[in-house]
Amino acid sequence: MTLVSPAKAGTETASAPPRRRTARRATGLVASLGVLLAIAAASIAIGAKPIPLDQVWHGLFHYTGSDTDVVIRDVRLPRTILGLLVGVGLGLAGAVIQALTRNPLADPGLLGLNAGASAAVVSAISFLGVTSLTGYVWFAFLGTAVVSVLVYALGGSRSATPVRLALAGTAVYAALYGYINAVQLLDSAALDKMRFWTVGSLASANMTVVRQVTPFLLIGVVLALALGRSLNAVALGDDTARALGTNLNRTRALSMAAVTLLCGAATAACGPIAFVGLIVPHLVRAITGPDMRWILPYAAVLSPVLLLGSDVLGRLVTRPAELQVGIVTTFIGGPLFIYLVRRRRMAQL
DSSP states (O other): OOOOOHHHHHHHHHHHHHHHHHHHHHHHHHHHHHHHHHHHHHHHHOSSSOOOHHHHHHHHHSOOOOHHHHIIIIIIHHHHHHHHHHHHHHHHHHHHHHHHHTOTTOOTTTTTHHHHHHHHHHHHHHHHOOOSHHHHHHHHHHHHHHHHHHHHHHTTGGGOOHHHHHHHHHHHHHHHHHHHHHHHHHOHHHHHHHHHHHHOOSTTOOHHHHHHHHHHHHHHHHHHHHTHHHHHHHHTOHHHHHHTTOOHHHHHHHHHHHHHHHHHHHHHHHOOOOSHHHHHHHHHHHHHOSOHHHHHHHHHHHHHHHHHHHHHHHHHHTTTSOOOHHHHHHHHHHHHHHHHHHOTTOOOO
16 A cells, blocks of 8 residues: 655645646637537528538538639638637737726726727728728727827826726727717718728628738737736736736736737727627636636637627528627627626626
């Protein structure tokens, strides 16, 4: 019989639950990837004209130029890829903002980033005559970047705190939406063109837009995932984070950069979409706990599940027409968020 020292036995007992939690989280993440794959397949197969999965496979890997193959390759595949990218961007941006501001109600709109994108697009439409989606992308991204820098500066830059950032973002949001409404009231053409973009839609997706936003989203994803450990320290409070050796100024600056890249590219591609960046981190936190090293990967997987699922639902409920995905996420997100808020054991940051 092998003898085990009490100290070693205690160490093994204490380390068992964390190992089980890690295994459960890893299993859940793999299962979430399976769900995402199924939703992506449904996004390609379901629409005004349903396409069987065998034809979807044929159109993706054995292209012959038939009408069905053209629909798959040129319409539904770009839409699905863009939905995946935008979902990842919104989910990660929401999780980072909530950790950065230590505010469970935070989303990209709290820092005024959506307002910056909208203000830039309405200015481009009204004053520069831009009418194409590919033109909107660059102006929306520029508007998001400018507002991000402005909010960070107004929030105190190196002395920025979560409260200052939230207040600065709210002030900028209010000012910019006043400007947007004024321009739209004075320019009916701008109002007509903005109406579709501001709702949030994947219907105009194409590979040109996908190629334009992908580099920004990839850099933002890598940066956000790399910040997991530092954001864990930020959640403990400034003093504790400093005691743990975290550089708060660098963490906040890099977090703002990641959010700008993610939210800017996502909003530029398909307009401001509500609730994805707000709801998914709540759901994930209830599954994984407060550890950002798990919250961020889960949010990156489950956010596109919500976005693509909403897009598929929008195509089904009014077939052969469709509801824009931004409308569907609002219908789904509102009641779901109320349920989460009313739960007594809602996960905290």
